[in-house]
Amino acid sequence: MPLHRFAQDRGSVAAEFAVTMPAVLLVLALSVGALGAAVHQVRLADAAADAARALGRGEPVSSAGALSAQLAPGSTLTTSSEGDLVCAEVSRPWALPGGRATGIRLAARACALGGGR
Structure with a gap:
């Protein structure tokens, strides 16, 4: 192979990198955002379950809201x-x-038996 053939490809790696980098960053940002949403959803589910149990024990709504x-x-x-x-x-x-x-x-809902009333 002649050496001048490689000279035509000079800089192509940098150009391809510059074109693909925004797509990689977008996928990374969406992944981090989805992970953050999942973490918040789990927190909401835990909070709803604890609030429902508190209401089921007969605690006031203000106490369940604070929890x-x-x-x-x-x-x-x-x-x-x-x-x-x-x-x-x-x-x-x-x-x-x-x-x-x-x-x-984001929202989560939980129910408990209201035996504390």
């Missing part, structure tokens, strides 16, 4: 009754790292 706010800061608690069950729904808006709002609201 859910402690486990999932910035969340709101909504309660309801369905027959013998008391239900708690904990939700909060999800923001990207750095505080950028997404317009997505």
